[in-house]
Structure formats: structure tokens, C-alpha cells
Amino acid sequence: MDRIEKVLVANRGEIAVRIIRALRELGRAAVAVYSTCDRGSEAVALADEAYCIGPPEPAKSYLNQPAILEVARRSGADAVHPGYGFLSENASFATACREAGLRFIGPDPETIDLMGNKLNARTLATAHGVPVVPGSDHPLDDPNEALAEARRIGFPIMIKAAAGGGGKGMRRVDCLADFSEACTRASSEARTAFGDGSVYLERFFPTPRHIEFQIVADHHGSFLHLFERECSIQRRHQKVIEETPSCALDPELRERMGEAALRIAKASNYKGVGTVEFLFERGDFHFLEMNTRLQVEHPITELTTGYDLVKAQILLCEGRRLEEVFPDPPRQYGHALECRIYAEDPRTYLPCPGRIRCLRVPDGPFVRNDSYASSGTEVPRHYDPLISKLAVWGRTRAEAIGRMQRALGEYVLTGISTNLPLHRAVLAHEAFKGGDYDTNFLARYQPLDHQPVPSGDAREAAHLAAALAVFRQDHAAPPPMTSVPTGNSHPGWKGYGFYERLR
């Protein structure tokens, strides 16, 4: 067994920090790579070594394989952790790592290749007796053929990127008239995101729940699953809130789905940590896709099983056996929730990158916040707008919900819009509290529209605070700069406002 000593973290943001934390705990060295706009990031500060790999555009930095491999060589790293997104599901990168004598912390390139093509994955699932969502069985490059195929499957229909994931290149189409434009747009998005514009079609389920199973495998043919995560609270086909266990499963269904997930993991010769996603509609489950990487929402599985999945990835990659990495049979203990805090408009979901002025994150009992941000951090527009992942654990679902509401109440971020108000509204919603929801939850209930408006006195306090803020800046001596934690390059509004008034 070859111990990994130094790991290059080929990612950014919160997940780079998360991986570096695992490496620290294991006593292994961490090498960070960064684009020019991430020089000030937490990952760079926490890593043992850090090297710039290019300008902000992903293609020139976090997707720049030669630059990343060169840093690995120069720093003497013996393994690469790709995180999620970017190169995490890129088989050619995994191959290039292998050829450069580096261990890729993830499955074999052959597995990534097989499961990365969503159509191959569907075929494999079917061959192993796992039900799939009805749809097309080959990529559609020709618009006319796509149209014919859409007619055959029937509307509403989902267009998906064959090489895709994470909601990119994905479109729901309700009628034939809208199909061609949506198909072009999806294909263009897929080409930008994955370098491959081919799409396929799936029947659209009206009220599906998204339930996925965490699987782990060693290099010696042993497999385990660590139960499910329910990720049905979504916007733009991307997850916003996740929880485990799912309210939709009973022990019998959980066992059947876990067993199906393991069948797919075995059939793909999986190694390391991966996730099998299912659509769940009216008691039936259908294989959706397999994610051959660490999931964004892995913390809730960690909270309910007590196992550190990033450490597990590293140890399994060293060739350790499953019994060593998971000595006690995994069980689900209590309930965990995760809210993804995005820099975005809570209603339109449009990204709102920019500089965070002040950030105060919640803590206290059973609260976990995975982030890279602090006061003064710039959320760059080039990448995903994820700021942090707030997760809580409770003995019961009700306790976890109450705890999340408390934690969200403590979370304050000023300077840019976030979806914190949306999270508060969802957690307070009766349908969510009752556990009766599906992926249409946000669109159906518009939970933000039912939030109580601040009462007269509180509103008056806000008015007074704002007027006094302007008054103080117009008429008082400026406060010491140390009390305004904004970056040096960017004057706070006080300075700007004062300047404006002098003009």
C-alpha cells in the first residue's frame, strides 16, 4: 500500500478548503492551484503550497490540464484531488494524471468515461435490471432527428446534455413549438460547459423527487452504500436544500434502492466515493445518472453516518480496504439538512457576484458551515455563485429544521444579494415541514411570496437606521476605517457616497 504524501487540489472555493481540511487532519501536505482572481482565497492561505495556473476563465485555469499537471510535477505531489465540477469527471484528465505518475483521487478513467456519458450509463443500468427514465438511447446531433424523437417520447420532455450534469444544458419543453429553440440553447450551453454539444431526451415526470445514494468502494472489489440524500428542493435544476434521511422512503424501499445503487457501482467497476441518482415518482424509482465524484452535498451524509468522505476518498485511493476505512457498519443516525447559500437574487435566481462587505456565520451546537468566504471576499463572476453550505444535525427531522432556522437567523451577509431569504421561507413552509414535496416545490409554492412583511415598528427602525447612516456620514467625523471591513481596492459606500455628495 502506497501512502499518499502530497495532494494537489485541482479546484477552488469551498470544496478546495474542504479537501485541504481533510488533508490536514490526515497529516498530508496540500498544494493549491488558483486563478488570478482567487489569489486572496482561503484555500491558498490554508494550503502548504499554492501556484497560479492562469487567468479567471475556467478554460485557462481550473480546466487547464497542462498547467495543473506542471504544478503537480514541480511541487512533487503524488496525487490529485479534483473536487466537484471542473475536471472531476473528465476521463482524459484522470488518464493524464495516471500517465504522469499521479494518483487521481476518484474512479478509474474507464469508469468516468462509461458513466460520464449519460446514455451509456442508462444502457448499463438497464442491462443490470435497474429501471431508467424512458427516453432516447443515443445522442442527437441532428435537429430533425431530435424533433422526431421528441414526438415519439411525447411532451412534456427534458432535453439533457449527453456529457452533462449539474443542470447545465438542461431544458424542460412543454410543447412541440418550443422544442427547436430550446434544443439549440441547451446544445450551446452544453458545448460551453462540457465541450460537447450533443443532447438526449427523457420523458418529463411531473412530480418527481430527487433521491440519490452515496456509495463507496475499495480497490479490492468491496462495495457499501451510505444511504440516501434527498435533493428535491431545486431551482434551475440545481439543488438548493438537501436532507437525509428522505421522508419518501421506508426501510424496504431504502434497501431496494441501495441495492440497485450498488449493482450500478459494481457494474461500472467503481472505486472510491460516488453517487447514484434516482428520480422517484409515486413509489417508483428510476436511475437518472451516476456522479463519479464527491458530491456538493456530502456533508449531510457525514453528519448522519459519522464518516469523513473526503478522508475516505484519500485512504481508499491508497488501496486501503473498506473494512479499514469503514470499520463499523454504516448506519443512519438522526437527521441532517444542508442549505446552499448562493450569491444570487432569491426570486429570479440570477447570479449576484460581487464583494461581500460583512459576513457573520452561525455557529453553536450541531451547526457546520463549509465556506471559503469572509468579510471582504469577492465572489467572482466566472464561477459558480456558491458561497457556503450550511448544514445542521438533529436527533429528529423536526429538531434539525428548528436548528437550521435558528442558524439561518444568525447568518448575516451584506454587500451582495444571497438566497438566505429563500432558505428561511422554505424552512418555514408547512409543505416542507411535512416532508411532502418534490422538485416543483419552489415553482409551485413561491415560498418567498408568503413571508410576513416586517411590522411597523421594525420597519421604522430600518428607516431610522438608514437615515442615520446617511446623516452620520454627511455630518460626523468619519469612523475609523478598521470598523469597516471592506477591501482596500474597493472603497465602501461611505466613501463613495461622500464623494458623490461633494460633486
Place this chain on the structure above:
Amino acid sequence: MIRYVLEDGATEVGLDLEACGPDQYRVLIHGPDGTTRSREVSLTVAGDRYSLLLDGVSYLVDLWFRDDTVTCLLDGAPLEFVCQSEIRRQRRSLKAADKDETDVVTRMPGRVIELLVHPGERVERDQGLVVLEAMKMENKIVAPRPGVVAEVCVSPGADVDAGACLLRLAPSES
């Protein structure tokens, strides 16, 4: 006392302010119904956090400005309104009076992927004008009102910042 004006939705509130001690302020509140009340406020500020005491009741408000628009977080719920001194507001309204074109601005920074309209083209409300890519998502910027495209201010491939003007709409001659 200095007069400040708050425009919160349809409500307009006037506030006369003066300092009357360390962290102490006296306020005259002129409500939309024509009434006037006097209040004493104790205020401390740490970064964006404003802690107010109003007759012993404690309020925490986190707030920041973008131009004259203030965003307040009250128990986490964002509240947006316009707050400016009376003098400044008067100066502003004079400037805005003779402008009849509408700037179509982007609220988010990103890259222009595609222009869907040409100068001189007539557009309907909600018609797509520009496709903008930000954070790997393509978004259509739509017309806020019907009109005629007076000027296109960006070209495909251009990077734009939040608040940048994408194009200008003139009123349609109907």
C-alpha cells in the same frame, strides 16, 4: 435639523435628524398621513451592523447602500428602499426630468453571447434583447417595456459589469 426622505414602496416618510449626545439622536418623523412624532434614538454601529434602542426596545439592522438605494436586513428579510437627503433628491429630480429614453441595464456581470435585436427595431415588453452568460448559465435579458431600440451599447463577446447599459430603448411612435 436636516431633512431626509425615504421612499419605501408607495410610502414616503420624512425624517428630520439631529445629534444630541454620544450615540444619541433626536428624530422628527413626518408620516405619510401628515402626522409628526418625535423620537429619541440610541445608535451604535459596527461595520454594517446598526444596533438601535427605541424606548428600550432593541433592533438590529444590517444595511448597505448602492447609490441612494439601501438594502436592510431585518431578521434576515431584505428590505429595499431609497433614502437620501431632501437637498440631494431635489437636485436629482431636476436632472432626470428631460430624459425620455430607457437604459436597459444588466443586474449581473457577465459576457454578451448574442444580440437578439438591431438598432431601429421595434420590441414588445418581455421580448428577448441580449443573451448574457454568467457563471456558465445563459440568461435572456428582456425588454422592460415596449419601444424602439435607439442604440446597442455592447457587442457579442464583451464582458460587462453589473449596472452596465446594454442598450437604450426609445418610446415607440404610436
